Amino acid sequence: MKLVVNRGLFIKAMSFVVEVANRHRLPILGNIKLVLDTDQLTLTASDLEVELTCHVLLPKGACQQVGAVTVPADKLFSICKLLPEDDVCFDASENLGRCHISSGKSNYSLATLPASDFPSIGQPNTQKSVKVSLDDLSGLLKHTRFAMATQDVRHYLTGLLLEISGQNLTAVATDGHRLAVAYRSLIESCDDTRVIIPGKAVSGLERLLLELAKTAQNGGLVELGIDDEFLYSALNFGQEMTINLTARLIDGKFPDYRRVLPTANDKIAVFDKDEMVAVLRRISVLNTKESPGVLLGFGSSDTATISSNNREQDEAVEVLPVSFTGQPIELSFNEGYLRAVLNVLEGDVRLEMVHPNSPALIYQVGDEHRHQYVVMPMRV
Known part of the structure; x- marks a missing residue:
C-alpha cells in the first residue's frame, strides 16, 4: 500500500x-x-x-x-x-x-x-435497533458508569446493564458496594431487551459521544444495534469520517437492581451537593486505604456532623448545614464511593436512611430523569 x-x-x-x-x-x-x-x-x-x-x-x-x-x-x-x-x-x-x-x-x-x-471480533447480526438522542445516551453513561466494578470474579458486574422496555431505556451499574440507576426515553418503541455492555466498551462509547457532540452530526441521534452476542453502533463524524464500534456483550445474569432500592426510609437529610463535596474533599486528606470511611451524624434538624479518623489517631470534624427529619442516626460511608455519587449530581441532594447498616438512597431534588443511587454503609 x-x-x-x-x-x-x-x-x-x-x-x-x-x-x-x-x-x-x-x-x-x-x-x-x-x-x-x-x-x-x-x-x-x-x-x-x-x-x-x-x-x-x-x-x-x-x-x-x-x-x-x-x-x-x-x-x-x-x-x-x-x-x-x-x-x-x-x-x-x-x-x-x-x-x-x-x-x-x-x-x-x-x-x-x-x-x-489480524483477528476479527466477529460480525454482528443486528436483530434489534434502538434510537436514542446523543444527549440522553451520554447522560446515561455519565450518571452510571462510575459504579461499575473494575475487577470482580462476578464478571457481569464489570459491565453496564442496558434494559429496554417499550420506549423506556434504563442503565444500571453496581460493584456490590454502590448502585447507580438512570432512566431515559427512546425515540421509538422497542421489544423488551436486557444486555450487559463491557466496561471498556462503555468508556469507549462515552468518549466517542463526547467527540460527536462537538461536531453536531447525525442530528443528535445515535442508533444502537443489538443481537445475542454484540452491541454495534456507527457514528458519523462529518462527511469524511465514520467510526464503527463493535462490543462483545457479557454473558451473565445481572442482579435484580429493583430489590436493592430501599423504600422504607424514615430518616431524610437534604443538603447542598457542593457544600458536602467540599467537606468530603477536606476530610479525605486523613483517609487511607485502611481507613477510607467518613462518619455522618444526623440529629439536629438543621446541621449534620461529618467526621473522620485514622490509625495514626488523626481526626477531622466538620459541621454541615442540612434539613433533617427523623430519629437521630449515625452511619459511615466509604468517602470515595459517596463523593463519586455526589459528583454526578447538582444542587440539593436528598439522602434517605433507615438503619446504620442498611443501604442508603441518594438522589437529586427535582431531577427530571429520576437518577437513583444506593450506597452501602460501612460497619462502624
Missing part, C-alpha cells in the same frame, strides 16, 4: 482507535490494521472484546497503491504527532514486513505484521 494523507486527518482518525490497541493480549493486537482502497482508508483496533473501525474518505490522488498492513499503534501515533509537515507518506509491503513513513526530511521505518493475521 502507498498513501499520501494530511497529517491532521490521519492523527484524528488514529486518536479514535489507538486506545483499544493499548489493551492488547496478543502482539498483533498492539498494531493498527490499515486497509487502503482507492478512495478510503480504514483503521481498525481490537482487543477481542471491543473493536473500533474508523473509515476515512480520502481526496483524489491520496491512494497511490491499494493494500493492507498492520503497524505498531503507539509508535505510529507518536511519530505522526511529532512530524513537522502537513502531508505524510506511508509506503508498506507485506512481503518486506516494513512500513516506511516520511514527511519532509523525516523518514521512519517500522516493522509490520500481515493484515491477514
Whole structure:
C-alpha cells in the first residue's frame, strides 16, 4: 500500500482507535490494521472484546497503491504527532514486513505484521435497533458508569446493564458496594431487551459521544444495534469520517437492581451537593486505604456532623448545614464511593436512611430523569 494523507486527518482518525490497541493480549493486537482502497482508508483496533473501525474518505490522488498492513499503534501515533509537515507518506509491503513513513526530511521505518493475521471480533447480526438522542445516551453513561466494578470474579458486574422496555431505556451499574440507576426515553418503541455492555466498551462509547457532540452530526441521534452476542453502533463524524464500534456483550445474569432500592426510609437529610463535596474533599486528606470511611451524624434538624479518623489517631470534624427529619442516626460511608455519587449530581441532594447498616438512597431534588443511587454503609 502507498498513501499520501494530511497529517491532521490521519492523527484524528488514529486518536479514535489507538486506545483499544493499548489493551492488547496478543502482539498483533498492539498494531493498527490499515486497509487502503482507492478512495478510503480504514483503521481498525481490537482487543477481542471491543473493536473500533474508523473509515476515512480520502481526496483524489491520496491512494497511490491499494493494500493492507498492520503497524505498531503507539509508535505510529507518536511519530505522526511529532512530524513537522502537513502531508505524510506511508509506503508498506507485506512481503518486506516494513512500513516506511516520511514527511519532509523525516523518514521512519517500522516493522509490520500481515493484515491477514489480524483477528476479527466477529460480525454482528443486528436483530434489534434502538434510537436514542446523543444527549440522553451520554447522560446515561455519565450518571452510571462510575459504579461499575473494575475487577470482580462476578464478571457481569464489570459491565453496564442496558434494559429496554417499550420506549423506556434504563442503565444500571453496581460493584456490590454502590448502585447507580438512570432512566431515559427512546425515540421509538422497542421489544423488551436486557444486555450487559463491557466496561471498556462503555468508556469507549462515552468518549466517542463526547467527540460527536462537538461536531453536531447525525442530528443528535445515535442508533444502537443489538443481537445475542454484540452491541454495534456507527457514528458519523462529518462527511469524511465514520467510526464503527463493535462490543462483545457479557454473558451473565445481572442482579435484580429493583430489590436493592430501599423504600422504607424514615430518616431524610437534604443538603447542598457542593457544600458536602467540599467537606468530603477536606476530610479525605486523613483517609487511607485502611481507613477510607467518613462518619455522618444526623440529629439536629438543621446541621449534620461529618467526621473522620485514622490509625495514626488523626481526626477531622466538620459541621454541615442540612434539613433533617427523623430519629437521630449515625452511619459511615466509604468517602470515595459517596463523593463519586455526589459528583454526578447538582444542587440539593436528598439522602434517605433507615438503619446504620442498611443501604442508603441518594438522589437529586427535582431531577427530571429520576437518577437513583444506593450506597452501602460501612460497619462502624
